[in-house]
Amino acid sequence: xxxxxxxxxxxxxxxxxxxxxxxxxxxxxxxxxxxxxxxxxxxxxxxxxxxxxxxxxxxxxxxxxxxxxxxxxxxxxxxxxxxxxxxxxxxxxxxxxxxxxxxxxxxxxxxxxxxxxxxxxxxxxxxxxxxxxxxxxxxxxxxxxxxxxxxxxxxxxxxxxxxxxxxxxxxxxxxxxxxxxxxxxxxxxxxxxxxxxxxxxxxxxxxxxxxxxxxxxxxxxxxxxxxxxxxxxxxxxxxxxxxxxxxxxxxxxxxxxxxxxxxxxxxxxxxxxxxxxxxxxxxxxxxxxxxxxxxxxxxxxxxxxxxxxxxxxxxxxxxxxxxxxxxxxxxxxxxxxxxxxxxxxxxxxxxxxxxxxxxxxxxxxxxxxxx
Numbered sequence: 531x532x533x534x535x536x537x538x539x540x541x542x543x544x545x546x547x548x549x550x551x552x553x554x555x556x557x558x559x560x561x562x563x564x565x566x567x568x569x570x571x572x573x574x575x576x577x578x579x580x581x582x583x584x585x586x587x588x589x590x591x592x593x594x595x596x597x598x599x600x601x602x603x604x605x606x607x608x609x610x611x612x613x614x615x616x617x618x619x620x621x622x623x624x625x626x627x628x629x630x631x632x633x634x635x636x637x638x639x640x641x642x643x644x645x646x647x648x649x650x651x652x653x654x655x656x657x658x659x660x661x662x663x664x665x666x667x668x669x670x671x672x673x674x675x676x677x678x679x680x681x682x683x684x685x686x687x688x689x690x691x692x693x694x695x696x697x698x699x700x701x702x703x704x705x706x707x708x709x710x711x712x713x714x715x716x717x718x719x720x721x722x723x724x725x726x727x728x729x730x731x732x733x734x735x736x737x738x739x740x741x742x743x744x745x746x747x748x749x750x751x752x753x754x755x756x757x758x759x760x761x762x763x764x765x766x767x768x769x770x771x772x773x774x775x776x777x778x779x780x781x782x783x784x785x786x787x788x789x790x791x792x793x794x795x796x797x798x799x800x801x802x803x804x805x806x807x808x809x810x811x812x813x814x815x816x817x818x819x820x821x822x823x824x825x826x827x828x829x830x831x832x833x834x835x836x837x838x839x840x841x842x843x844x845x846x847x848x849x850x851x852x853x854x855x856x857x858x859x860x861x862x863x864x865x866x867x868x869x870x871x872x873x874x875x876x877x878x879x880x881x882x883x884x885x886x887x888x889x890x891x892x893x894x895x896x897x898x899x900x901x
């Protein structure tokens with residue numbers, strides 16, 4: 531019996547050990563599969579592993595005294611010196627939701643902005659570089675780049691996706707010493723998508739898209755981020771109709787904005803909505819605005835043009851003619867020709883790092899400390 535019992539025990543022990551080993555292998559395999567599945571789900575942003583739609587604060591803190599808009603990312607709260615070159619967030623804090631998360635942990639977030647000055651309500655996407663939350667820059671104001679799309683420009687702004695790599699390129703260019711660590715604002719350009727363009731302007735009887743771009747969107751950035759007070763901290767970039775709108779905004783408001791990158795831009799406000807409003811249309815014509823700025827002898831503005839050699843000759847000649855006629859005195863220009871380049875954003879972003887981003891960055895401010 532002992533032997534038998536011992537034999538039975540040994541056999542049961544062997545089976546138990548074998549089962550334990552098998553379950554160990556199974557559990558280990560499941561753990562590996564789970565880790566792989568979790569990684570895949572996170573990569574694909576599926577289900578509970580997606581952070582899309584999650585609140586994003588960009589480091590917002592309550593202001594001293596309990597207000598909703600004050601310091602950011604450990605920045606100084608409360609009163610600041612009247613002669614400070616930066617503006618602490620004025621509030622109220624916007625309701626930002628995550629749209630994309632980049633590999634460095636930064637977020638592209640979106641909010642719906644009710645424009646108090648334009649009366650237009652639309653979406654704005656924003657992004658802050660990793661330097662914004664770096665303790666070294668906790669009390670610094672950052673320069674802002676307002677990025678405008680071409681095409682319909684509604685209901686999205688194509689710079690808000692990660693496929694064109696605008697945000698990661700800015701990070702790379704800054705590391706290479708070519709670019710400022712810009713805060714990005716990416717608003718819709720038009721109030722609807724019906725094949726009509728509003729030329730980034732206040733067309734009489736229409737939504738005030740000029741005021742939206744040059745007043746409401748900057749006010750959103752001032753309310754939620756540490757920014758720079760002077761025009762040295764404000765610029766535009768855009769392609770096609772967005773290039774037109776950004777260039778025109780700088781020429782029309784040189785007291786507020788200093789520079790622009792205009793890729794494959796239009797050069798004339800040709801919306802059919804201008805019919806019967808020739809005077810107002812002329813007030814939004816980049817050529818006439820440049821002519822007036824030259825006559826007034828400033829202030830100086832800086833426009834970096836770029837175009838692809840495979841673009842429509844109208845676009846190419848538009849750039850060449852504008853630079854030849856107006857690219858002197860206070861209107862400083864540079865031109866980047868992209869060999870084989872087409873009229874699309876995928877052509878423009880890599881080329882920006884080969885001159886245009888450096889051209890405007892040399893004229894704009896680095897992050898400035900508050901005190």
